[in-house]
Amino acid sequence: MRAKKENTNVRRDQLTAAALEVIGREGVHGLSIAGVSGQAGLGASSVYRHFESKDALLDAVLDHLQQRLLRNVTEVRAEAPGAVERLRLLMERHACLLAANPAVPAIVFSDGLSAGHPGRARKIRQIIECYLGEVRAIIQEGQAEGSLKPELDPATGSVLFLGALLPAALLCQLTGGDFQILEHYRKAWPIFRQSVAVG
Amino acid sequence: MRAKKENTNVRRDQLTAAALEVIGREGVHGLSIAGVSGQAGLGASSVYRHFESKDALLDAVLDHLQQRLLRNVTEVRAEAPGAVERLRLLMERHACLLAANPAVPAIVFSDGLSAGHPGRARKIRQIIECYLGEVRAIIQEGQAEGSLKPELDPATGSVLFLGALLPAALLCQLTGGDFQILEHYRKAWPIFRQSVAVG
DNA sequence: TGTACATCAGTGAACGCGCGTTCACTGATGTAC
DNA sequence: TGTACATCAGTGAACGCGCGTTCACTGATGTAC
Numbered sequence: 426m427r428a429k430k431e432n433t434n435v436r437r438d439q440l441t442a443a444a445l446e447v448i449g450r451e452g453v454h455g456l457s458i459a460g461v462s463g464q465a466g467l468g469a470s471s472v473y474r475h476f477e478s479k480d481a482l483l484d485a486v487l488d489h490l491q492q493r494l495l496r497n498v499t500e501v502r503a504e505a506p507g508a509v510e511r512l513r514l515l516m517e518r519h520a521c522l523l524a525a526n527p528a529v530p531a532i533v534f535s536d537g538l539s540a541g542h543p544g545r546a547r548k549i550r551q552i553i554e555c556y557l558g559e560v561r562a563i564i565q566e567g568q569a570e571g572s573l574k575p576e577l578d579p580a581t582g583s584v585l586f587l588g589a590l591l592p593a594a595l596l597c598q599l600t601g602g603d604f605q606i607l608e609h610y611r612k613a614w615p616i617f618r619q620s621v622a623v624g
Numbered sequence: 625m626r627a628k629k630e631n632t633n634v635r636r637d638q639l640t641a642a643a644l645e646v647i648g649r650e651g652v653h654g655l656s657i658a659g660v661s662g663q664a665g666l667g668a669s670s671v672y673r674h675f676e677s678k679d680a681l682l683d684a685v686l687d688h689l690q691q692r693l694l695r696n697v698t699e700v701r702a703e704a705p706g707a708v709e710r711l712r713l714l715m716e717r718h719a720c721l722l723a724a725n726p727a728v729p730a731i732v733f734s735d736g737l738s739a740g741h742p743g744r745a746r747k748i749r750q751i752i753e754c755y756l757g758e759v760r761a762i763i764q765e766g767q768a769e770g771s772l773k774p775e776l777d778p779a780t781g782s783v784l785f786l787g788a789l790l791p792a793a794l795l796c797q798l799t800g801g802d803f804q805i806l807e808h809y810r811k812a813w814p815i816f817r818q819s820v821a822v823g
Numbered sequence: 824t825g826t827a828c829a830t831c832a833g834t835g836a837a838c839g840c841g842c843g844t845t846c847a848c849t850g851a852t853g854t855a856c
Numbered sequence: 857t858g859t860a861c862a863t864c865a866g867t868g869a870a871c872g873c874g875c876g877t878t879c880a881c882t883g884a885t886g887t888a889c
Contacts, residue, residue, distance in 0.1 A: 427849085427850080427851095427866060427867070428865090428866060428867090429851095429865095429866095430850085430851055430852075430864080430865050430866070431865075431866095432865090433864085433865075436865085451739065451740075452735030452736070452738070452739045453735055453736070454653070454735050454736040454739035454740075455735075455739050455740065457841085457842065457843085458842075458843060458844085459841095459842075459843090467865095467866070467867090468866065468867050468868075469842090469843085469844090469867090469868095470844080470845080470846090470866080470867060470868075470869095471865070471866050471867070472843095473843095473844070473845080474864080474865055474866070475865090478843080478844080479842095479843065479844090531735055533794070534733035534734070534735065534794070535733070535734070535735055535736075536651030536652055536653050536654075536730055536733065536734055536736070536797070537651070537652070537653040537734075537735070537736050539651070539798070540650065540651045540653035540654050541650075541653075541654065546798060546800075549798060550795075550798040550799060553794070553795070553798065554795075577815070578811050581808065581811040581812055581815065582815075584791050584792060584795070584808060584812070585787070585788060585791075585812060585815060585816075587787075587791040588784070588786075588787030588788055588789070588790055588791045588792075589784060589787055590787070591787050591790045591791050591794070592783050592784075592786040592787045592790050593783060593787075595732070595733070595752070595790070596749075596752065596753075596783070598735070599738070599745060599748060599749040599752065600749060601745075609780065609783060612777050612780040613780055613783070613784060616776070616780065616781075616784060616819050616820075617784075617819070619819055620815050620816070620818055620819035621815075626833060626834070626882085626883080626884095627832090627833060627834090628832095628833095628884095629831080629832050629833070629883085629884060629885075630832075630833095631832090632831085632832075635832085656874085656875065656876085657875075657876060657877085658874095658875075658876090666832095666833070666834090667833065667834050667835075668834090668835095668875090668876085668877090669833080669834060669835075669836095669877080669878080669879090670832070670833050670834070671876095672876095672877070672878080673831080673832055673833070674832090677876080677877080678875095678876065678877090
């Protein structure tokens, strides 16, 4: 059956979202043009009306992901004043994001995306390092205001911040969602807090 | 040119090692029968003299990986008496293992291995949970002997132990080895230690 | 010690499947007059 | 208001490439007698 005609901007968003769903369900390895188009209710060849290639679609997915991650940082900065509370809120939001979008860890962990595609690997690296940079900035601000330990190396702190949730995301992915990321966050945050905050 | 004839047990080991090298260099996605056989100096079809299928080869690789991980635990138990020192040694060895074998994080993070292969996903999950179980046991022993904080949840502690190195391994993989895992370990261990040990 | 034979590892050619991609065509929607 | 036309999104069939796998054959090594 022929799908209803839609504006290409709308379809681009739909296909990007469809790709995220498929990746979340079947992993990056399981992402096929037919799968994505099917998820969006289109035939496989229709995808090429809106994206030049599978690579272009993947690039759009990565852009979407980066915006999503950085939006959390912006919101947290707006909502909380101190560095400690900002870190807590950010970790909580990050846990929610990972729990609600299994595609996120799948993409970050995947080597299928960057395989034989140096530009792609660079993009993923840039997304993570950008995120790490934001966390590092919050840590430095916290040290300046005196709420975080001055002897803490901000770069190491940011990597450990990521590490507080990363294995949980991995376990969640491997167990098909059985491992509860949010519950892990609740237990992990106090421990992380204790190792970076003063007092 | 025809390769020299070799015992199938020897070839199995060679092919498993070759697979680890190829995965370390090109990722799980880049692992092909032709690539593995080439690495071992054989033609592609020769692989089927020693493994029933690509799946069987991958299973052998996973078995090898599990043994490698658990050997670290056994050695650490033999070499250090206290829980804190055991955890430190284990983290150090784990960092060395990750740094020397880029295939390890590639396999753990990969979804290409488990894609459409529930048994494979279960195997990877079992390897990680087994490792986590060993760390948890060390933590519980430490609490019993009074060297680790009694209020620490051992399960959460074991996940955080993994998380102290996991993002470093990920960054190392994404940067093609530029990120120094061992250096990160040296900075991360004191922070982790402080959050789990008493005093 | 020599000979016939069984076993087993190595190989290139060929097969088949999955999947990204192209192409010619369809039909809906908007636009010019 | 009606008509002709341009634009653009959707589609199934077909193509081609990569890659796992099979097969018939080769040749080396070990073994029985």
